[in-house]
Amino acid sequence: MNVAVVTVGDELLAGDTTNTNATWLCDELDARGVSVERVTVVPDRVADIARVVNEYRAEYDAVIVTGGLGPTHDDLTMKGVAAAFGRPVVEQEEALTWLTEHGGYTREDLATGTAHLPQGARVLHNEVGVAPGAVVDSVYVLPGVPSEMKGMFESVADEFSGVEKHVTVVEADEPESALLDRIEALQETFDVTVGSYPGEYVRVKISGPDPEVVEAAAGWLRDRVDPVEN
Incomplete structure (x- = not known):
């Protein structure tokens, strides 16, 4: 299995934040016999995210994208991934229901856009934080907060496998x-x-x-x- 890892964030490119997510993911994937062929950092821009995701999903078995999830002005990853597939982002009722029933939130607590995901995406629930992740075909979208990213990856880890090394x-x-x-x-x-x-x-x-x-x-x-x- 060949995989590309894409990390999103202006703070990574500016050197304000160390890209520990990429290192952790590469280590986890390598241990599972998965070959990581690319690690790419892109800015918080929809066009850049869409271009890289679209290129990599055609070339690799899976793409893991981390960072830029949520309802704030610079959380553009879901829009970028949706654009790569030519889909809109829509509010996911399943994500909202899980956040109210399991996350301890009321719908009024949640900022507009919290549960907006690419249309038709599989929801990945966030056991550690708030913003849900998603799977669109072979593209896995995870949070950028390391603890949230790790917890969410564990929920899909069995979907990544290769020849044991x-x-x-x-x-x-x-x-x-x-x-x-x-x-x-x-x-x-x-x-x-x-x-x-x-x-x-x-x-x-x-x-x-x-x-x-x-x-x-x-x-x-x-x-x-x-x-x-x-």
């Missing part, structure tokens, strides 16, 4: 450039995916669908690098 990390006390020949030989010898991440020492991440092959590759590399002394 096994991961092992080998630490090497050598410069990354010095490891290039051994990493190349590793990839030629074993059917695995390899990533190297420099820092105080180099972490070589080895992953693949077969745990025995991954462990064999890790053992091969450990025998050929300078280990990190603890």
Whole structure:
């Protein structure tokens, strides 16, 4: 399964807010064997949201959009997603009923626009906050507040799956450039995916669908690098 993640918000592009939602989603999806092919940040503009969602829904199995939900002036994500499908946004009675019966609100408490979703969307109820999410075909629209986004993703997590990956990390006390020949030989010898991440020492991440092959590759590399002394 191939997925694109789209995060919406001027505050992300301005650097006012760290994009922790994208990192968390990528980690969760990767653990489920899902391949994240794109992570994109777009501003709070309907045209930009619609253009990116329309492009990605044609290219990937699913698109996850976070941020910009609610009734305030800059909450434009539902309008953008609706525009990508050529649909209007309409008030969803199911969302209103859930908020009054389970959310502890009266209809008078809720600002106009709180339950406006793309026409025909499947409602995703917000167990942590107020603004509901939605699923339109293969596009999943989640809140931007991290706690709300995580809770809502858990409600649909089983809809995301792929080939299980096994991961092992080998630490090497050598410069990354010095490891290039051994990493190349590793990839030629074993059917695995390899990533190297420099820092105080180099972490070589080895992953693949077969745990025995991954462990064999890790053992091969450990025998050929300078280990990190603890």
